[in-house]
Amino acid sequence: MRVLVLGGIRSGKSAYAESEIATAAGEQQPVRYVATGALRTDDADWSARVAAHQLRRPTTWTTVETADVAGGLRGEPTVPTLVDDVGGWLVSALDRHEAWTGDTGALDADVDDLVDAVGAFRSPLALVSPEVGLTVVPATESGRLFTDALGTLNQRLARACDRVVLVVAGQPVTVKEPA
Template identity: 50%
Template sequence: MTARPDHSPKPLRVLVLGGTRSGKSAYAESVAQSCSSSLERGRVRYVATGRRDPNDADWQDRIDAHRRRRPHAWETTEIFESLPATLSAEADVTIVDDLGTWLTGVIDDGDAWTLPRGTVAPEGDALVDAVVRCTGTVLLVSPEVGWGVIPSTRSGRLFQDEMGSLNGRLAAVCDRVVLVVAGLPLMLKDTREQAGPTR
């Protein structure tokens, strides 16, 4: 018996980079909306990495604004456990927004702000591995940290170095890497385009 061709969409891994208020989150959300619309019953999972702080009203307002603009049908997961473990759970489309706040939480939890660089690398390795194994489309929103001045504090330099290293490792395994500047997406990498359309 001849096997039927598999027409199910292949997993798509997209890294969306940008500076503060660059429009990277909105771009990732528009791609997720497009991807879910092309599926018969596309389930979108929004993984919010920002930790709520009742003492920071401005931060709370920012989180709530993000939540209000998302479609009501989307499932929102606020991270209180391992991000790699969260990605291992099936979903048609997953947005992680964003990796900067996730990494900050990892460094906080490990009390690693004064420890040597590379201390939190195992958590980054686990995330990269989870992205590689993801069975659905995953959109990773992350800050581009290579354009700013060198921070004046050790903790600032540590974050910049660790974030830049993680972005590089994720870019290597993602199918697409997009840089968003002033709301405009610039395609830095697209292996799907080079390989031609897939069925």
């Protein structure tokens, strides 16, 4: 089962995804937690957020900090996996390709690779991603570029996943069920 969990900041999407993958994997089963945002020691708030996430995880889970999500999914396709979050992955890809000025075509191969790896993954998989369509259009070019790219990526991931859930105020709303 592949599930895409969408929601706004502090909506409860990560906690919901953690619960979903724990249930799908079985309580005693190891889970790989792929963190796309590296720990930054120069930002106390970020460090506190990361620590809160870490405290919720069972001790049987392993954490991998990487921007190479597709490679990780292909490298260990039988390990139940949670990716948190796709927005962080996209920021890394935009940085890597220096695409913040509008050339998002450079991202196409990375996005295709990620979507293909998700579609091919056969163990339980939960992907966490910000939902970008519920707010004002960003005032900056880079903000619009990010929201446009993430909106398109979320749509592609939703097609590759069996389930899609939107978390609002901690409440899951099913958007897509398995056919």
